[in-house]
Amino acid sequence: MPLLTNPTGARHQTKQGFAYQTLRRAILACELQPGERLVIDDLATRLGVSIIPVREALQILQSEGLVASVPHVGAAVAPISRASIVDVFTVLEGLELMATRLVALEGSPTALETLTRLVAVMNDASHAGRFEEWADLNTRFHHAISASTGLPLLGEMTDRVLGLWDRVRRYYFNGVLCHRVADAQREHRDILAAIIARDFPTLEAHVRTHNRGALAAYLAHLEHE
Structure with a gap:
């Protein structure tokens, strides 16, 4: 599958930065599939650069766990393992416990309106069976929660974890996500209601239920593959 060769802002990047961002985006979007060989x-x-920035980009991606060095093969896209899925949802749960509490405490009316509007649009997509649209809105909803805290570091950490989650959900879209949309959307409504009510014990319980329910669905699917 072709890689993006002219992403927004590419002219302002170094060649290494361009190669890194393009390859990372392709891996997270599953344009480069888990296990696929990466021939420098x-x-x-394909990227229109020399091999040096590509090699440097692959080294960075390997340090992030997105590229693996396979004996007698070379570089390849890292597989999506059980351990990596547990890692994503464990970290995401911790970040969202913090973020949702902060939004409930200090979230502006505009932030709450944004979350309410997103949940309403997600309801429509869910009921109409537009699951790919719902999945993209789901990512926006979780990004919006972290953005509403006003904490840049929390936002950056959440963005990175959600990128890894996007890779998981795209790869297992038909096997897992499509079957969990109704439950996940109900959980989103519960989380939003608890944020607005500033009901902190209930909010914490809903965030944990949401993340652990998703994790359980992916792990159950892996067991039957």
């Missing part, structure tokens, strides 16, 4: 010469040609 081929990638350099």
Whole structure:
């Protein structure tokens, strides 16, 4: 599948930064599939750069766990393992416990209106069976929660984890996500209601239920693959 070769802002990046951002985006979007070989010469040609920035980009991606070095093969897209899925949802739960509490405490009316509007649009997408649209809105909803805290570091950490989650949900879209939309959307409504009510014990319980329910669904699917 072709890689993006001219993403927004590319002219302001170094060649290494361009290669890194493009390859990372392709891996998270599953345009480069788990286990797929990453041949440096081929990638350099597709990206229109020399092999040096590609090699440096792959080293950074390997440090992030998105690229693996396979004996007798070379670089490959890292597989999505059980451990990596547990890692994503464990970290995401911790971040969202903090973020939702902060939004309930200090969230502006505009922030609450944004979350309410997103949940309403997600309801429509869910009821109409537009699951891919719902999944994209779901990511926006969770991004909006972290953005509403006004804490840049929390936002950056959440963005990184949600990127990894996006990779998981795209790869297992038909096997897991489509079957969990109704439950997940009900949980979103519960989380939003608890934020607005500033009901902190209930909010914490709903955030944990949401993340652990999703994790359980993915792990159950892996057991039957």
